[in-house]
Amino acid sequence: MDTSVDVAVIGAGAVGLACAARLGRDDKSVVIIERNNGIAREVTSRSSEVLHAGIYYPPNSLKAKLCIEGHRKILERCERQGIGxxxxxxxxxATDDDEIQSLYRLLENGRSAGASGLEIINSKQVRSREPFVRAEAALLSPNTGIVDAHALCRNWLAEAESFGTSLVLRADLVSVEGPGEGYKLSVTEHDGSVFVLKAKAVVNAAGLQSDHVASLFGIDPDSESYRIKPCKGDYFQLDSASGITFNGLVYPVNERSGLGIHVTLDLGGRIRFGPDAEYVDRINFTVDPKKADYFALALKKYIPRIEARFLTPEYAGIRPKLAGPDEGFRDFVIRDESDKGCPGLLNLVGIESPGLTAAPAIADRVAEILASL
Ligand SMILES: Cc1cc2nc3c(=O)[nH]c(=O)nc-3n(C[C@H](O)[C@H](O)[C@H](O)COP(=O)(O)OP(=O)(O)OC[C@H]3O[C@@H](n4cnc5c(N)ncnc54)[C@H](O)[C@@H]3O)c2cc1C
Known part of the structure; x- marks a missing residue:
């Protein structure tokens, strides 16, 4: 591995890997530093794997623009590379008149943001699409889909490696010196040894730790509003013996902090419900089986036949949120920190949903910024 590179990428989740692949295409020498013993083991591996259409985010926000752009790019990649x-x-x-009003607001927002194919369907149309769902009306997004997130990440890594990128696993960025001619990054390996990597530029794609990594460069996460507020989401799996089936993804409307406890399917056809949204002080992935009652109650509103006994705890993910409970919308932070005395440092902070969908578009944005420095 080169110990002196153009770009060090901190974190081998979807975002770091997409960035590494994109920067390799630009002929940059890249090293990816990842503290886990494999790629995509944190936020990326605990998502719903949904390719979002960009309905919810304010028009012209990074979330809206990069979601729509990233969705298109991922579909092209999946077609080209045979990714599932x-x-x-x-x-x-929507289950009542108030919720129908919310659907129309979402329709308007999604269309203004550039999401395509959206339409309102009536209760009969809902039933013919999803016989187990009861609703007065629904907003149909025909282009929303699911993807094999791990295959996608492996594909980005393979592309990055084809350009000579190295991935260093079990390697934790612990301190930073610089800027001088770039940055000297001290990285602790699994055996306790420390190596120093010199990089002209650094992409902080550290997910839940992106606020901490920013602080290693002397940036105060609190004064810059980069502090991550971890928000846990649990999933339950549907017992196939319940006889309940779904043909597509089904979401409630009018939820806070997340998209509401919804129905997702994976590529193997397994049905799961979640994630809920619970702000937490520490990272903990256990799913409390007692939550089944609460899940069943939330779902019963639009899936009358659901029962708590059909639900089994599956997994949990943690969102790297910038907005706390009941705070307003916060966009992705994708920022060159030259004006804070850190030229060549790109902080990617608050990359929560739709971060998987947006990853290749975030990578394009990162490449453009680095090319302009
Ligand atoms: C419950 C849930 C559901 C979601 N559903 C969807 C969805 O359906 N569709 C969608 O588009 N998005 C979804 N998302 C969001 C999406 O998963 C994330 O936005 C995306 O995966 C973030 O990727 P990342 O690379 O930024 O973070 P991560 O995948 O967490 O990668 C960051 C990496 O940085 C590493 N790291 C951290 N600190 C250091 C350090 N000091 N040194 C070395 N390595 C370090 C970590 O080990 C980690 O591997 C969901 C998220 C959650 C939590």
Missing amino acids: YRRLGKIIV
Whole structure:
């Protein structure tokens, strides 16, 4: 491995890997530093794997623009490289008049943001798409789909490696010196030894630790509003003996902090419900089986036949949120920190959903910024 490179990418989740592949294409020498013993073991591996259409985010926000752009790029990549995906379509359901008003607001927002193919369907159309769902109306997003996130990440890594990128696993960035001619990054390996990597530029794609990594460069996460507020989401699996089936993704409307406890399918056809949204002080991935009652209650509103006994704890993910409970919308932070005395440092902070969908578009943005420095 080169100990002196153009770009060090901190973190081998979807975002870091997409960035490494993109920067390799630009002829940059790249090393990826990852503290786990494999790629995509944190936020990326605990998502719903949904390719979002960009309905919810304010028009012109990074979340909206990069979601729509990233979605298109991922579909092209999946087609070209044989990565598994399915365009299942999604409905957001309304169960009363107030919720129908919310659907129309979402329709308007999604169209202004550039999401394509959106339409309102009536209760009969909902039932013919999803016989187990009861709703007065729904917003149909035909282009929403699911993807094999791990295959996608492996594909980005393979592309990055084809350009000579090295991935260093079990390697934790612990301190930073610089800037001088770039940065000297001290990285602790699994055996306790430390190596120093020199990099002209650094992409901080450290997910839940992106605020901490920014602080290693002397940036105060609190004064810059980079502090991550971890928000846990649990999933439960549906017992196939329940007899309940779904043909696509089904979401409630009018939820806070997340998209509501919804129905997702994976490429193997397994059905899961979640994630809920619970702000937490520490990272903990256990799913409390007692939550099954609460999940069943939330789901019963639009899936009358659901029972808590059909639900088994599956897994949990943690969102790297910038907005705390009941705070307003926060966009992705994708920022060159030259004006804070850190030229060549790109902080990617608050890359929560739709970060998987947006990853290749985030990578393009990173490449453009680095090319302009
Ligand atoms: C419950 C849940 C559901 C979601 N569903 C969807 C969805 O359906 N669709 C969608 O588009 N998005 C979804 N998302 C969001 C999406 O998963 C994330 O935005 C995306 O995966 C973030 O990727 P990342 O590379 O930024 O983070 P990560 O995958 O967490 O990668 C960051 C990496 O940095 C490493 N790291 C951290 N600190 C250091 C250090 N000091 N040294 C070395 N390595 C370090 C970590 O080990 C980690 O591997 C969901 C997220 C959650 C939590």
